[in-house]
Amino acid sequence: MKQEVLNLEKNKKGLKEEDAVNGESKKDFSSRFLSLLASKDRDFLLSSTGDQVKVSDLEGKVVGIYFSANWYQPCRNFTPVLAGVYEQLKDRGCGFEVVFVSSDEDSDAFASYRACMPWLAIPFSDLESKKALNRRFQVEGIPCLIILQPDDNEDESTLREGVELIYRYGVRAFPFTKQRLEELEKEEKEKHENQTITKLLINHNRSFLLSQSILKQVEVESLVGRTIGLYFSAQWCLPCLRFTPKLISIYHKIKQVIVEKKRAADSKEEGFEIVFVSSDRDRAAFDSYFGTMPWLALPFGDPTIKNLTRYFDVQGIPCLVILGPDGKTLTKHGRNLINLYQEKAYPFTKAQLEILEKQRNEEAKGLPVTEHHAGHRHELTLVSEGSGGGPFICCECDEQGSGWAYQCIECGYEVHTKCVKAVKRGSTG
Ligand SMILES: [Zn+2]
Numbered sequence: 554m555k556q557e558v559l560n561l562e563k564n565k566k567g568l569k570e571e572d573a574v575n576g577e578s579k580k581d582f583s584s585r586f587l588s589l590l591a592s593k594d595r596d597f598l599l600s601s602t603g604d605q606v607k608v609s610d611l612e613g614k615v616v617g618i619y620f621s622a623n624w625y626q627p628c629r630n631f632t633p634v635l636a637g638v639y640e641q642l643k644d645r646g647c648g649f650e651v652v653f654v655s656s657d658e659d660s661d662a663f664a665s666y667r668a669c670m671p672w673l674a675i676p677f678s679d680l681e682s683k684k685a686l687n688r689r690f691q692v693e694g695i696p697c698l699i700i701l702q703p704d705d706n707e708d709e710s711t712l713r714e715g716v717e718l719i720y721r722y723g724v725r726a727f728p729f730t731k732q733r734l735e736e737l738e739k740e741e742k743e744k745h746e747n748q749t750i751t752k753l754l755i756n757h758n759r760s761f762l763l764s765q766s767i768l769k770q771v772e773v774e775s776l777v778g779r780t781i782g783l784y785f786s787a788q789w790c791l792p793c794l795r796f797t798p799k800l801i802s803i804y805h806k807i808k809q810v811i812v813e814k815k816r817a818a819d820s821k822e823e824g825f826e827i828v829f830v831s832s833d834r835d836r837a838a839f840d841s842y843f844g845t846m847p848w849l850a851l852p853f854g855d856p857t858i859k860n861l862t863r864y865f866d867v868q869g870i871p872c873l874v875i876l877g878p879d880g881k882t883l884t885k886h887g888r889n890l891i892n893l894y895q896e897k898a899y900p901f902t903k904a905q906l907e908i909l910e911k912q913r914n915e916e917a918k919g920l921p922v923t924e925h926h927a928g929h930r931h932e933l934t935l936v937s938e939g940s941g942g943g944p945f946i947c948c949e950c951d952e953q954g955s956g957w958a959y960q961c962i963e964c965g966y967e968v969h970t971k972c973v974k975a976v977k978r979g980s981t982g
């Protein structure tokens with residue numbers, strides 16, 4: 554009851570402002586951006602329950618303008634993340650509001666997408682306003698979250714990368730000012746500089762990892778001093794299913810190399826381990842997937858998984874992050890290095906990779922400049938990073954590659970040099 558009275562009061566007050574909005578004086582808003590959320594015939598936004606909320610109620614708040622659509626998976630992934638942050642900021646009494654600008658195909662789609670959004674929206678039928686906002690903020694892709702500061706009359710304080718910031722920092726990103734972001738970046742940098750394997754993998758409730766024998770848990774502490782691969786993967790991901798068996802075979806080969814080194818009394822050799830960081834959607838999938846792996850794992854659904862994904866900014870799986878014996882990050886491109894060099898990539902140090910790179914360039918010098926490959930009808934040309942090559946997916950083995958490759962520019966066909974099956978073909982084709 555009390556709430557209704559309050560709304561009535563607001564509506565009365567709003568009547569006077571309505572005239573201002575409909576007239577010339579849109580500048581009455583302290584932020585000129587707020588006027589963009591209203592139109593000639595509309596001075597309100599829709600709340601999640603369908604009530605009208607005055608645009609002027611947003612004065613003094615940090616406002617996120619959220620461009621999104623239900624038909625696009627990356628939007629559907631982001632919306633619940635933003636909703637979580639939004640609810641937390643509301644609970645803390647922070648002045649934050651979100652306004653949804655829909656690119657849904659019809660009003661039914663809009664309504665069903667709206668159902669999972671606790672914030673405000675531009676009415677679906679107001680095409681003009683939606684178009685104007687897209688144009689004003691030059692939205693090129695969705696999801697897009699533009700953050701406006703209160704009293705913001707300068708374009709420089711408008712943040713465009715709201716989606717990345719929410720993914721990266723969650724509620725900590727609030728109030729999204731340049732100053733706050735600088736603080737967070739500094740904190741992040743310090744964290745990476747002081748990074749250790751125990752800080753990364755232990756949390757308040759857990760100091761162990763799972764191993765294959767059900768009864769055995771392995772203390773994170775026991776991994777100190779080893780080279781560690783953090784393997785971000787999931788059973789529902791097809792490229793993961795292709796890469797995992799390959800990684801397993803390389804893992805065993807690396808272990809073998811280490812045994813041999815130890816036999817040769819290389820006392821510096823501390824060993825290698827992989828930790829599976831699962832984004833499987835249910836425990837059954839995790840159990841069956843982890844069941845195929847010879848290494849350790851974080852428990853299914855452990856909060857550390859989310860933190861690590863955010864911390865290493867993992868944008869796609871499979872991803873293999875390699876940590877050195879001191880716990881610092883050696884490379885986030887473990888997958889590519891395994892594809893390129895197999896077990897020789899170990900121990901993934903800069904020195905080792907430089908040696909391999911050099912060898913690879915030497916070997917490539919001995920390769921024919923053109924080659925006929927059994928899997929493609931045109932002649933392929935040898936390319937390197939400096940001559941038209943670059944990151945690619947090999948058409949023969951479906952794995953990532955970079956640097957030296959055989960390529961058919963016409964078709965966009967590219968294979969690893971090791972994947973070429975040379976065939977002799979007559980010069981007449
Ligand atoms: Zn290949």
Ligand SMILES: [Zn+2]
Pocket residue numbers: 929930931961962963964965966
């Ligand atoms: Zn071709």
